[in-house]
Amino acid sequence: MSRWTEEYFIEKGLLLTAISSIIIIGLIIIFIFKEGIPAIQSYGFFNFVFGMNWSPSEGQYGVFPMIIGSLGITLLSLLMAVPLGLLCAIFLAEVAPARMRKVLNPTLQTLAGIPSVVYGFFGLILLVPFMRAQFGGTGFSMFTASVILTVMILPIIVSVSEDALRSIPHEYKEASLALGATHWQTIKNVIFPAAIPGVITSVILGMGRAVGETLAIIMVAGNVVQIPGSIFDPVRALTSNIAIEMGYATGIHYNALFATGIVLIFMIIVLLIIANYLHYKKKVTIGGGYL
Amino acid sequence: MEYIIEVEDLNVYFDELHILKNINIKIPKNAVTSLIGPSGCGKSTFIRTLNRMNDLISTFRRDGTVLLDGENIYNPKVDVVNLRKRVGMVFQKPNPFPKSIFDNVAYGLRVHGINDKDVLAQKVEEALKSAALWEEVENILEKSAMGLSGGQQQRLCIARTIAVEPDVILMDEPCSALDPISTTKIEDLIHKLKKDYTIIIVTHNMQQATRVSKYTAFFLHGEIVESGKTDQIFLEPTDNRTEDYITGRFG
Amino acid sequence: MYRIIPPKIAQKIMNSIFWASGILTILILVVVIGYVLFKGLPFVSLEFLFSDPIDSGRAGGIFPMIMSSIYVTLIALLLAAPLGVGAAVFLAEYAGENRTVKLIRFGAETLSSIPSIVFGLFGLAFFVVYLGLGWSVLSGGLTLALMALPTVLAASEVSVESINKSYSEGSLALGATKWQTIYKVVIPAAIPGITTGIILGMARAIAEAAAVMYTVGAALLIPTSLMDPARPLPLHLYLLATEGISMDNAWATAAVLVILILIITVSTNTLVDRYRKKMMGR
Numbered sequence: 001m002s003r004w005t006e007e008y009f010i011e012k013g014l015l016l017t018a019i020s021s022i023i024i025i026g027l028i029i030i031f032i033f034k035e036g037i038p039a040i041q042s043y044g045f046f047n048f049v050f051g052m053n054w055s056p057s058e059g060q061y062g063v064f065p066m067i068i069g070s071l072g073i074t075l076l077s078l079l080m081a082v083p084l085g086l087l088c089a090i091f092l093a094e095v096a097p098a099r100m101r102k103v104l105n106p107t108l109q110t111l112a113g114i115p116s117v118v119y120g121f122f123g124l125i126l127l128v129p130f131m132r133a134q135f136g137g138t139g140f141s142m143f144t145a146s147v148i149l150t151v152m153i154l155p156i157i158v159s160v161s162e163d164a165l166r167s168i169p170h171e172y173k174e175a176s177l178a179l180g181a182t183h184w185q186t187i188k189n190v191i192f193p194a195a196i197p198g199v200i201t202s203v204i205l206g207m208g209r210a211v212g213e214t215l216a217i218i219m220v221a222g223n224v225v226q227i228p229g230s231i232f233d234p235v236r237a238l239t240s241n242i243a244i245e246m247g248y249a250t251g252i253h254y255n256a257l258f259a260t261g262i263v264l265i266f267m268i269i270v271l272l273i274i275a276n277y278l279h280y281k282k283k284v285t286i287g288g289g290y291l
Numbered sequence: 292m293e294y295i296i297e298v299e300d301l302n303v304y305f306d307e308l309h310i311l312k313n314i315n316i317k318i319p320k321n322a323v324t325s326l327i328g329p330s331g332c333g334k335s336t337f338i339r340t341l342n343r344m345n346d347l348i349s350t351f352r353r354d355g356t357v358l359l360d361g362e363n364i365y366n367p368k369v370d371v372v373n374l375r376k377r378v379g380m381v382f383q384k385p386n387p388f389p390k391s392i393f394d395n396v397a398y399g400l401r402v403h404g405i406n407d408k409d410v411l412a413q414k415v416e417e418a419l420k421s422a423a424l425w426e427e428v429e430n431i432l433e434k435s436a437m438g439l440s441g442g443q444q445q446r447l448c449i450a451r452t453i454a455v456e457p458d459v460i461l462m463d464e465p466c467s468a469l470d471p472i473s474t475t476k477i478e479d480l481i482h483k484l485k486k487d488y489t490i491i492i493v494t495h496n497m498q499q500a501t502r503v504s505k506y507t508a509f510f511l512h513g514e515i516v517e518s519g520k521t522d523q524i525f526l527e528p529t530d531n532r533t534e535d536y537i538t539g540r541f542g
Numbered sequence: 543m544y545r546i547i548p549p550k551i552a553q554k555i556m557n558s559i560f561w562a563s564g565i566l567t568i569l570i571l572v573v574v575i576g577y578v579l580f581k582g583l584p585f586v587s588l589e590f591l592f593s594d595p596i597d598s599g600r601a602g603g604i605f606p607m608i609m610s611s612i613y614v615t616l617i618a619l620l621l622a623a624p625l626g627v628g629a630a631v632f633l634a635e636y637a638g639e640n641r642t643v644k645l646i647r648f649g650a651e652t653l654s655s656i657p658s659i660v661f662g663l664f665g666l667a668f669f670v671v672y673l674g675l676g677w678s679v680l681s682g683g684l685t686l687a688l689m690a691l692p693t694v695l696a697a698s699e700v701s702v703e704s705i706n707k708s709y710s711e712g713s714l715a716l717g718a719t720k721w722q723t724i725y726k727v728v729i730p731a732a733i734p735g736i737t738t739g740i741i742l743g744m745a746r747a748i749a750e751a752a753a754v755m756y757t758v759g760a761a762l763l764i765p766t767s768l769m770d771p772a773r774p775l776p777l778h779l780y781l782l783a784t785e786g787i788s789m790d791n792a793w794a795t796a797a798v799l800v801i802l803i804l805i806i807t808v809s810t811n812t813l814v815d816r817y818r819k820k821m822m823g824r
Contacts, residue, residue, distance in 0.1 A: 017628030212657025
């Protein structure tokens, strides 16, 4: 084979591997929709998405309480994880002694890799009884699930934000300090604003993991299909719904679980679009001179 | 003659490396002093000792004293933030913040508690005028500083430093990243500023030293070989090594 | 706005807040890990690791689950590693900024954020039912491959892209073709990043339970062929815990998983460090 044809085939081969992601996404969408659409068609789009009642034995397939459940758990965990995670990231990037960092970075990597089932199990055995004792009820609740999710997404938020903070050119920091700014003023006015695109990415990544988490939530959230009256009520997430019922679902019930998957995919796509938009907007405004 | 900075027996180490050895020098007030010498001779480290920027480096150690208006800046009671307000710095590579031109100059003022809009606007204008940049940016104050040319960015950094009204301005090879025209503009600016400020400039370029400074110190291997009036250093150096360097025999 | 609290006091307050939140975060995380190890390690023994479960896991060990985890992870990597690295090289070295590339990037990004349970659904509908592979090691492994792919791709691309262009220019100037240059100069220099990417993908596959739940089955026996059902470790832990089978064995399984991840992280870090030192001569 001549050198030219070899190069040609290699390039086309690599292109093929690159396109595989698109093919996979395509297949996923085709198959999830193929199985899910029949349920939405027969039950009605509006009834499905905004229906308050999920009761397969009675032919009721409304996922609205679970949409609220997923969003509620996610928001609550972000509320706890984002401030703590960002402060910790600043601590690691700016304040902590170098030796401490060397130990902590691998620790964070390990923690990010721990299976979610392990976190869920920890929550089931320790956190649920604790919540029961503190706040009454069963201990299985939206709040318990958010606490476990907070622990799960902290490593992601910390490590991605820390990278973003650390990639800010050292010159900015020097310039600010040389003008007589304190370290905190420098962090607040220069380093953090410049790192915002990366910080947003970290939050979105954490949010994605929270929305998508399944088994850990099943183990601590109580899984009751209802719109929670308080954060201490049990809830069911969209993901949990699929995992709990797939084992015995048949017929339209089976299709309705795939339709639940469609709702999840939509939520993720909306998240991605928001993320891309924020990222893009932030970048442009930095170029325009506003931080 | 009045001296603003007096350095006595200064030694600086990074880890085990002895970077500056027994430095003794007095810097005259409201004049320009050049620090010349081959790369790696310690002149940049030296000026970063004067506003304690070396404190950012964890391996930095030093002994000896640096007096600013008679007060040792390494005294534990000294407030580094105040010190850096009095001793401003312009870096080798222009380093404006990714903010608007206005916000760059206003940054130091805001950090030091000035928030009144009119005062800010007035001080920013004054600083930009002193830095000979006002006419070029008057109508684009809200645009990003990143859009300026390298020379304009460096003058912006000087304006940013002047706005804080320091006593001393340290310049670490401020023209090394600039083209000849921008360099001339910065040199003109230095001439204009020396009435009101003490300027210490590190430079590689000996012509530049003769053009802008009244006093010069020659650094070699972490020591000051010779210091004094610029004319004298360049015309009748007392040390052979100085003569070798300025006549281009090494470095 | 600044003078409400003087800057120096603000500095002191913020410093304490940073230290407090740093230590709190680390404490939370370390307590979770520490507790799992504390509760689980006493039950982990060679016998536990190398024997079969008795009475669906009420007693006995977890050997079949370890083998299941190894099999599904290997299948996942065999597919995801070449695809991911190939795509990364293409994106970093061949592609310009055109529509196809934007689409590929969007695809990979979307893939990486799809919830694992949706991968599970897809695996069920496509591999298990449509392709007729049934609940098997193969279905589970293929599903995990799809999940690991974006992880491998992203880390490899960053690493290939970061290789200094002057290296490849040096090679091209010597008359090497583009592919020779990539194969002999760019990829070797990018190996630490590529390895990290593959290992991250592996960690993701090993840790996953939701995606294999309805693709690999829950068999308690050691799989003897690709078409056998199996039960990877995280799934075993989930079933032990939620079905209330044996909390002691659940803690022990959790501890094994934590140690696995710990080993993977530490060995990657050392490997990458060593390689970097060797390449850069320091």
